Amino acid sequence: AGVTVLALGLSQACSETVQAAEKSDISTQSVSAFDAQMTALAASIDARMLTDVPVPVPADAGGGYTHEQHKQNGKTIYEAGMLYQHTGDEKYKNFARDILLDYAELYPTLGLHPEHKPSTAGQLFWQGLNEAVWLVYVIQGYETFRDDLSPQAREKIETGVLNPMADFLSIGSPQTFDRIHNHGTWAAAAVGMTGYVLGQQERVEKSLLGLSQDGEAGFLKQMDMLFSPDGYYAEGPYYQRYAMMPFVLFSQAIEKNEPERKIFEYRDGIVLKAIRATVQQSYAGKFFPINDAIREKGLNTVELKYGLAVAYDLTNDPTLLGAVQLQDGSVVPTPEGRKLLDDIAAGKAKPFEFKSLELRDGRNGDEGALMVLRSGPESDASAVVMKATTQGLGHGHFDKLGLLYYDNASEVVADYGAVRFLNVEAKFGGRYLPENDSYGKQTIAHNTLVVDEKSHYDGDWRESQKFSPDVLKFGNINGVQVAAAEVDTAYEGVNLQRVVAMVPREDGIAPYVIDILRGQSGDGHVYDLPVHYKGQLIETNFPLEHETTQMNVFGKANGYQHLWQRAVSPELEGQQDMSWLIGDKFYTMTFAVDGPYKAYLTELGANDPNHNFRKEQALILRTEADNAGFVSVYESHGRYDNDEEVTVFDGSSVEQISTDKLETATAYTVSMKNGDVVTIYLADDTQADQTHKISHKNKQVEWSGAVHVTQ
Amino acid sequence: AGVTVLALGLSQACSETVQAAEKSDISTQSVSAFDAQMTALAASIDARMLTDVPVPVPADAGGGYTHEQHKQNGKTIYEAGMLYQHTGDEKYKNFARDILLDYAELYPTLGLHPEHKPSTAGQLFWQGLNEAVWLVYVIQGYETFRDDLSPQAREKIETGVLNPMADFLSIGSPQTFDRIHNHGTWAAAAVGMTGYVLGQQERVEKSLLGLSQDGEAGFLKQMDMLFSPDGYYAEGPYYQRYAMMPFVLFSQAIEKNEPERKIFEYRDGIVLKAIRATVQQSYAGKFFPINDAIREKGLNTVELKYGLAVAYDLTNDPTLLGAVQLQDGSVVPTPEGRKLLDDIAAGKAKPFEFKSLELRDGRNGDEGALMVLRSGPESDASAVVMKATTQGLGHGHFDKLGLLYYDNASEVVADYGAVRFLNVEAKFGGRYLPENDSYGKQTIAHNTLVVDEKSHYDGDWRESQKFSPDVLKFGNINGVQVAAAEVDTAYEGVNLQRVVAMVPREDGIAPYVIDILRGQSGDGHVYDLPVHYKGQLIETNFPLEHETTQMNVFGKANGYQHLWQRAVSPELEGQQDMSWLIGDKFYTMTFAVDGPYKAYLTELGANDPNHNFRKEQALILRTEADNAGFVSVYESHGRYDNDEEVTVFDGSSVEQISTDKLETATAYTVSMKNGDVVTIYLADDTQADQTHKISHKNKQVEWSGAVHVTQ
Ligand SMILES: [Zn+2]
Ligand SMILES: [Zn+2]
Structure with missing residues (x-):
């Protein structure tokens, strides 16, 4: 009766889908992977249909009973809708309708949640964010059966819960709705998607342009502000995956309803860039665990499943199917999910290409970068990550120029990630x-x-957030991949510089990685270089005195109080190495430090009265000086195969590491035992347009910018 | 020229195989998995053919250059032979022949190896064992092309190396050849298999019956002595896998050449029993790491690949194909290997059935047992292992009644295995x-x-070897799987008893495991129960004081000197619990101890100046008393899913653990929160024929033997 229905994102008319399913049943005997997955989903919903679905009066904050029940109900409505769309079976429509009718009774009786967060309150949930997520799920389910409801049921559901909730999330929560922040994106998506389904264009406009519809807030502004031009999200990949979800779903709804907006071309295709950038920020299926990351998170997360389904539906890029193949086999329960599995079955997939890439940070791309070097396009080729980004707001870690090193599908030098057991009630x-x-x-x-046992910016994230490192170089120089950056604000009066180079070796052998890290200052400091290596220590070529009957804490504050001092070397000079074993490969780090230094082995776990840490270990190189330079060469080698009983341990292949102070630069030369030589020049003046002309080892070397490499 | 050729074990006439291969090429377009594997092997041998194969004068002991080169040459001859048999390509025959001709030059010039082990010397290798293994490989390769050699080449190879080596290993090394020991089996197999190939029946007879051919030594005697009637090998599965190899290969040769010996029926089919028993002693692909085991070893080892190929060829048991499917996909390069892959491709495989089973130890099966309880036939169903076997000779561990607990494809309560990095030169x-x-x-x-911080039998394996535990019960009682044993010789004046019960729960939920362990003595002792749990501690329901700034060693000797004391509880009474996380599951151990006790958390790594240990942890329950009883209930529960962001942590489902001393037995009752109750009765008099009639909780309970269960 005069209701305009706009097609929403993830759904299509049911009859089409059913016909398609019937047709496919005729042409092939075997059940498609997608049908099998939907059958499993149906079994789970069928089981839920056997008992009453509680719709309790809100009482608990996050994690509590009413919170979890409402979360699950939202998902149930969504899944029942997807099943109705897939099968055409009325029971799914009726099941979702009845739950929604209960909500239509409950919602009008609610004020603010009794445990509400004052700044971002909800009614059904303690915080508005959960309410927006709930509505994003529910409206997608609702769209699949809205046309097939009686007018009375439709009226009751929309008047009782959908409209008041959309109102609450927009005009009722302006401080969130108009905020340029991930929570605002969820609210915009919830309200805008509701607007499309209920035929309320004004909701759509407000969602896109902000409550005052002037474009100073709203979804488009969020697209401008929350990602860098390369699709990097300031908090890092763990949060990026979550932040991406409302962008993906609302963009898809916009595309279906108002294709003339060309939303997926907006800002040079920022949504698709962000989806791809998220995949790129993973190794062997897991996200780089920078900032407050839960390390288990990776490509299998539901947000990325939506992202890839939508991106593939738009682009038909076969390498996105390759990314899906790196997931766990299940897809989202939508026509776009079906398309992924059908096209994979039809042999259309090509491997996703992991790349060396610089993901610039900051909305204008001028606030540092996350730099990734890879030895090949596989998800488990050797990789090095340098974090020369902004702090990453309140969830950021104080790890300017921090390094991660991966090889052979394993972390070799790693970041702890967040100290947290997600949702484990017993753990805080x-x-x-x-x-x-x-x-x-x-x-x-x-x-x-680490300088003087203190954290960068003295551990003040708001202070850190004001600054970002300068990228000195990203790219290929004479066959060597290079990433370099510096920052002079992390410690007062100390400039930190890092150059990481990935040097290829013969076919079939992982590249080696040269890491130059230096701190420069006019005054004396204690410089510590921690190397959080994984695996089992095999040998060091320098002596270590191990604590045998008593272990003491390594330091007093800034994280040092959590380290046990396991071993210490005598004073060392020049080049040393250490080897360890991870899985079936050995790793050797050969290193040299300007001036005398000591090596410590530490173990995590001191001052941990509640046993909250995993067991981890580190090598810490310590030197005291005005300026300190650390040059390390990482390599993987050998084989530890217990089935074949073959062990090959080659040890360091580095002949010599030497440092030459030249006229306008310092030359770091790594000579390998096989005769290969690589020299990295780091200029005193790191400006990009500065040209250098230096005589070194009887050769003239010329370049412009901060870094040069010869081999 | 009058040479009788007997068909040997792993080979068949080449022409037959080639014909079969051609036939299969016609019927199917795609390359079979076996052909693909042989093509890869050919590529590796083709590469080796491009350079000279060194046959150096023996100089080095195990691990050194000449040792490794000769080992590799033996394998090369074998593989070239298998390729010749598979392809019919003369180049493989010629390649192997030329290497053998070099050996025919070298071998006659050799005396004892310069680094020989006095007791078991070799000529080509430092110990005779390696020489026997070399000949076992080489004679199999040689058999494939012997008929196609020129008489001159044949004569030279047999006179120069095969006959003198077989002589050296038999009449030249009587102390090994006639010894009832794994080394003797290898020697018998090498000499006997050579006898078949060269048509020398006397060698065969000596191999089967000993040098004096009276049956007091030799292969048949070894079959009588080295396995228990259930196919258990006294040193445990890690060594069993290795010991099995010559039994399998020589038996196969006997079967092919003298089927009338019915060697595979010998001793009730002991060889096939041993193969199956080896598979049964694994969990999720890895062998139970009891005794001096390298933990990485498991079903993928080459010895088991031969075992399964031969066993399947003989029996066509489709569940053996299921065991092959648990391996890494590659098979031995023989016709029997081909048959495995072809039959798997033809859909003939059925899952290997893992079973609850008692593997009796001792040649007569009366020296204790390894007892395994499983919740299902899958390789990763819940499993509990109790080691109530003999010591396991010099490689045995002092772990009488030791327990392992597995679930969800993970170790939950584990054994360290051997402290060793196999073949890693840098590690000793x-x-x-x-x-x-x-x-x-x-x-x-x-x-x-552990009693009074000492090891069983005071750590003297020869003393321990004299005794074995008594199995009190193995089997099902009222729906509960039970394993029970006792030993009263491990500590003077202390009787140790253990009852382990696996109690099923509803479908789809892992069973819980009740573990009763008690020590009984007239005198006061310190009783320690260590629980080497894996994973991350989540919570304890009792307080623990953690060391925060200094950790001290837990004890002085007998292994205690290697433990750091991480935390200690106040004095505890009654029932307590502890929960931890492994992968995506939680585990809770609910325990009670007779009388007051303390709980300690320890970490491995004290007095480890060379960093030789992995990081491991334990809970240790300690009580001081004349008699001590520990009752523990292990259960797995919940879910820790970071992709779906679902965490379910249920904690202990045990309501109460109670102990009632009755007239002739003690009753241990575990009451679950859901109302389930299980009572385990352990009789004071553990004799099997003793009957018991007890009134308990107003019920009459009657049984005979040491253990009874009601639920
Ligand atoms: Zn971090
Ligand atoms: Zn052990």
């Missing part, structure tokens, strides 16, 4: 543990330079 | 590390009772 309610602040965020927990 | 030449004796073998490194 599943929230971030106190040790996340006292250790996880601190600089010593990372693979970067 | 790859040999057993000193910490294997000082910790790995000690009782505190295991999940069993």
Whole structure:
């Protein structure tokens, strides 16, 4: 009766789908992977239909009973809708309708949630964010059966819950709705998607342009502000995956309803860029665990499943199917999900290409970058990550120029990630543990330079957020991949510089990685370089005195208080190495430090009265000087195969590491035992347009910019 | 020229195979998995053919250059032979022939190896064992092309190396050849298989019956003595896998050449029993790491690949194909290997059925047993292992009644295995590390009772070897799987008893495991129960005081000197619990101890100056009393799913653990929160024929034997 229905994002008319399913049944005997998955989903919903679905009066905050029940109900409505769309079976429509009718009774009786967060209150949930997520799920389910409801049921559901909730999330919560922030994106998506389904264009406009519809807030502004031009999200991939979800779903709804907006071309295709950038920020299926990341998170997350389904539906890029093949086999229960599995079955997939890439940070791309070097396009080729980004707001870690090193599908030199057991009630309610602040965020927990046992920016994230490192170089120089950056604000009066180079070796052998890290200052400092290596220590070529009957804490504060001092070397000079075993490969780090230094082995776990840490270990190189330079060469080698009983351990292949102070630069030369030589020049003046002309080892070397490499 | 050729074990006439291959090429377009594997092998041998194959004068002991080169040459001859048999290509025959001709030059010039082990010397290798293994490989390769050699080449090879080596290994090394020991089996197999190929029946007879051919030594005697009637090998599965190899290969040769011996029926089919028993002693692909085991070893080992190929060829048992499917996909390069892959491709495989089983130890089966309880036939169903076997000779560990607990494809309560990095030169030449004796073998490194901080039998394996535990019960009682044993010789004046019960729960939920362990003595003792749990501690329901700034060593000797004391509880009474996380599941151990006790958390790594240990942890329950009883209930529960962001942590489902001393038995009752109750009765008099009639909780309970269960 005069109701305009706009097609929403993830759904299509049911009859089409059913016909398609019937047709496919005729042409092939076997059940498609997608049908099998939907059958499993149907079994789970069928089981839920056997008992009453509680719609309780809101009482609990996050994690509590009413919170979890409402979350599950939202998902149930969504899934029942997808099943109705897939099968055409009325029972799914009726099941979802009845739950929604209960909500239509409950919602009008609610005020603010009794445990509401004052700044971002909800009614059904303690915070508005959960309410927006709930509506995003529910409206997608509702769209699949809205046309097939009686007018009375439709009226009751929309008057009772959908409209008042959309009102609450927009005009009722202006401080969130108009905020340029992830929570605002969820609210915009919820309200805008509701607008499309209920035929309320004004909701759509407000969602796109802000409550006052002037474009100073709303979804488009969020697209402008929340990602860098390369699709990097300032908080890092763990949060990026979550932030991406409302962008993906609302964009898809816009595309279906108002294709003339060309939303997927907006800002040079920022949504698709962000989806691809998220995949790129993973290794062997897991996201780089920078900032407050849960390390288990990776490509299998539901947000990325939506992202890939939508991106493939738009682009038909076969390498996105390759990314899906790196997931766990299940897809989202939508026509776009079906398309993924059908096209994979039809042999259309091509491998997703992981790349060396610089993901610039900042809305204008001028606030540092996350730099990734890879030895090949596989998800488990050797990879090095340098974090030269902004702090990443309140969830950021103090790890300027921090390094991660991966090889052979394993972490080799790693970041602890967040000190947290997600949703484990017994562990501080599943929230971030106190040790996340006292250790996880601190600089010593990372693979970067620590000065005077303090964290970067003295551990003040708001201070850190004002600055970002300068990228000195990203790219290929004479066959060597290079990433370099510097920052002079992390410590007062100290400039930190890092150059990481990935040097190819013969076919079939992983590249080696040269890492130059230096701190320069006029005054004396203690410089610590922690290397959080994984695996089992095999040998060091320098002596170590191990604590045998008593272990003491390594330091007093800024994360040091959580380290046991396991071993210490005598004073060392020049080049040393250490080897360890991870899985079936050995790793050797050969290193040299300007001036005398000591090596410590530490173990995590001191001052941990609640047993909140995993067991981790580190090598810490310590030198005291005005300026300190650390040159390290990482390599993987050998084989530890217990089935074949073959062990090959080659040890360091580095002949010599030498440092030459030249006229306008310093030359770092790594000579390998096989005769290969690589020299990295780091200019004193790091400006990009500065040209250099230096005589070194009887050769003239010329370049412009901060870094040069010869081999 | 009058040479009788007997068909040997793993080979068939080449022409037959080639014909079969051609036929299969016609019928199917795609390359079979076996052909693909042989093509890869051919590529590796083709590469080796491009350079000279060194046949150096023996100089080095195990691990050194000449040792490794000769080992590799033996394998090359074998593989070239298999390729010749598979392809019919003369180049493989010629390649192997030329290497053998070099050996025919070298071998006659050799005396004892310059680094020979006095007791078991070799000529080509430092120990005779390696020489026997070399000949076992080489004679199989040689058999494939012997008929196609020129008479001159044949004569030279047999006179120069095969006959003198077989002589050296038999009449030249009587102390090994006639010894009832794994080394003797290898020698018998090498000499006997050579006898078949060269048509020398006397060699065969000596191999089967000993040098004097009276049956007091030789292969048949070894079959009588080295396995228990259930196919258990006294040193445990890690060594069993290795010991099995010559039994399998020589038996196969006997079967092919003299089927009338019915060698595979010998001793009730002991060889096939041993093969199956080896598979049964694994969990999720890895062998139970009891005794001096390298933990990485499992079903993928080459010995088991031969075992399964031969066993399937004989029996066509489709569940053996299921065992092959648990391996890594590659098979031995023989017709029997081909048959495995072809039959798997033809859909003939059925899942291998893992079983609850008692593997009796001792040649007569009366020296204790390894007892395995499983919740289902899958390789990763819940499993509990109780080690109530003999010591296991010099490689045995002092772990009488030791327990392992597995679930969800993970170790939950584990054994350290051997302290060793196999073949890693930097780690003590790859040999057993000193910490294997000082910790790995000690009782505190295991999940069993330690009395007065000493190891069983005071750590004297020869003393331990004289005794074995008594199995009190193995089987099903009223729906509960039970394993029980006792031993009263491990400590003077102390009787140790253990009852382990696996109690099923509803469908789809892992069973819980009740573990009763008690020590009984007239005198006061300190009783320690270590529980070497894996994963991350989540919570304890009792307080623990953690060391925060200094950790001290837990004890002084017998392995205790390697433990850091991480935390200690106040004095506890009654029932307590502890929960931890492994992968995506939680585990809770609910326990009660007779009388007051303390709980300690320890970490491995004290007195480890060379960093030889992995990081491991334990809970240790300690009580001081004349008699001590520990009752523990293990259960797996919940879910920790970071992709779906679902965490379910249920904690202990045990309402109460109670102990009632009755007239002739003790009753241990576990009451679950859901109302389920299980009572385990352990009789004071553990004799099997003793009958009991007891009134307990107003019910009459009657049974005979040591253990009874009601629920
Ligand atoms: Zn971090
Ligand atoms: Zn052991």
